[in-house]
Amino acid sequence: MKYIFPILITFILLGCKQGKTNSPKIRYTGYYTKAEGGHINIKIDSISTIEKLIPRLIYNHELYETGKGYWIGYNDLMFSIAVHSDSAITPLLNFIDTTKCNDAKFAALYTIHLIGINCEIKGRDYEEFVNLKARDALFRLLAQNDYLRTDVIRLLIRDPRESDVPKLFDILDSTATDCWQITSGLLRYDLKDKPVAQEVPQELLEKKIKLKNKINFPEKELFREIMRDFSRKYSRFVKVEKILYEYNYQMPIRIGVESNEITLGYLTNICNLTDYSFISPNFQYSYKNGKIKFFSAQTTKNIWLDWWKNQRDSYKDSLRHSYKKMEFRKF
DSSP, X not given: OTTHHHHHHHHHHHHHHHHOOOOOOOOOSSOEEEETTEEEEOOOOOSSOHHHHGGGGGTOOOOOOXXXXXXXXXXXXXXXXXXXXXXXXXXXXXXXXXXXXXXXXXXXXXXXXXXXXXXXXOOSSOOOOOOHHHHHHHHHHHHHOGGGHHHHHHHHTTSOBTTHHHHHHHHHHHOSSOOHHHHHHGGGBOOTTOSSSOOOOHHHHTOEEEOSSOTTSOHHHHHHHHHHHHHHHTTTTEEEOGGGGGOOXXXXXXXXXXXXXXXXXXXXXXXXXXXXXXXXXXXXXXXXXXXXXXXXXXXXXXXXXXXXXXXXXXXHHHHHTOOOBOBOOOO
């Protein structure tokens, strides 16, 4: 009996030791962001708290210049916040919701993305978005913040995952706007029998028009004229939704025109711009039975939603419960 008490004390102490959870220590050195010709070393603020660091994004929101569009130049402050990982996500979301500085909102968004990739820049066109809490935060912003939507979808599709797809369609179905960024982003996913942006025969892609006006007028006017001319010249197999003749074209990147001659392939290529670093503009096409149709973002949204409703529940569930990469390889 005299040994029972010491034995009990020993088990209690062991139980307390095993039950104690130690948060992983934050690493404050060895971080960098890639840039043309090498990399930029990052200096981490290891003293200031998250509560003090995050508001500084109002004054320190510039990304480093990397020289390449596929590398994001997260600055020292973004890294200093991101090393705190999960504990920084909710404060960053609250900051986005409350700050009046738009540049700071974008900086906070990119900081959440940096948390998502565990502060590790991988390759030129490859990354691992491994923090699911950070990914959920981006989906919250995608659903609720129109202002950040273009950048949010661009960050998500850098590492497209199967479980993204049902979430994207939930947002499409519940949002009143056309959500053109989401329908453009869907082209990054390897979805079976996609209803838009299909492969078009080469002989059709080579059909061309010659613009009468100069090619340096604003993009909105340029594409309105292009759509009119194609629908007039090739009315047998090119159909254009009338709204595109007076449309507010949204171009995520600057689209250049080298000559007055425009091919149909030029238009389809623009609709297929979605890739690791880009999303396509807010118009789209479909090809079926020898005819190509161009239409607005709202029509594109409706087409995608109809496609989703017609998919089997088993297919939807397989996507919903998988975190596998789902990258579409362009034809």
